[in-house]
Amino acid sequence: MNPDKNMCSGMKCILSVLIGLLIHPLTLVSQSKAEMLQVIRILPKDAFMYALETINDEERTRLIENGKGANWTVEILREDFLKLTYNETGDHFIRIKKLKCNSGNNLIIVHTEQGQNHTMECFMQDGKTGWYKKKEFLPDIKANEFLDKNYLPANHPLTASFLMEDNGRITAYLNFWMEPDFEERQIAFTVWLEWNGETFTVKKEPIR
Numbered sequence: 001m002n003p004d005k006n007m008c009s010g011m012k013c014i015l016s017v018l019i020g021l022l023i024h025p026l027t028l029v030s031q032s033k034a035e036m037l038q039v040i041r042i043l044p045k046d047a048f049m050y051a052l053e054t055i056n057d058e059e060r061t062r063l064i065e066n067g068k069g070a071n072w073t074v075e076i077l078r079e080d081f082l083k084l085t086y087n088e089t090g091d092h093f094i095r096i097k098k099l100k101c102n103s104g105n106n107l108i109i110v111h112t113e114q115g116q117n118h119t120m121e122c123f124m125q126d127g128k129t130g131w132y133k134k135k136e137f138l139p140d141i142k143a144n145e146f147l148d149k150n151y152l153p154a155n156h157p158l159t160a161s162f163l164m165e166d167n168g169r170i171t172a173y174l175n176f177w178m179e180p181d182f183e184e185r186q187i188a189f190t191v192w193l194e195w196n197g198e199t200f201t202v203k204k205e206p207i208r
Contacts, residue, residue, distance in 0.1 A: 040055075
């Protein structure tokens with residue numbers, strides 16, 4: 001028995017394990033990003049109904065294969081989060097975030113931003129087909145959640161809208177432009193949503 005040969009064989013084994021440990025996480029991230037890109041393909045057409053330019057099948061294929069289409073450019077911000085930017089102006093965005101459900105399915109949040117206008121919709125994955133259908137998950141957040149005093153009547157109609165930041169956080173905001181009830185009121189809390197696998201919970205912290 002050649003001890004040098006055994007040592008060499010053992011070193012190769014150790015080296016293979018170390019390389020595997022280094023490559024494996026990178027491979028997982030790469031696979032996750034590739035899977036996230038495929039969300040662009042399988043989302044229904046109405047997921048992009050508020051986009052300035054239609055994202056048709058040809059545009060989707062270009063985005064997935066090249067990262068850029070005729071009208072849009074895609075950027076993977078995280079393995080579960082991507083952003084589409086409108087090529088012509090660069091100030092119109094569609095953010096798409098994938099959330100895991102306790103059921104094993106995915107919930108996709110689509111946020112369309114055009115200037116000061118924001119729309120957000122949810123699409124739940126069908127466990128049998130894998131396709132996505134629109135479903136309401138966003139909570140109704142009353143204006144009083146943003147106040148620390150001088151509260152509005154409980155039946156006041158103003159409720160929060162939502163936007164998604166580039167860090168993936170879903171933030172609630174009030175559009176109280178020309179709202180007389182807010183002439184003497186000031187927003188006291190930042191309000192956002194957290195996903196717990198089944199529903200969104202409302203979180204808030206004082207504005208300092």
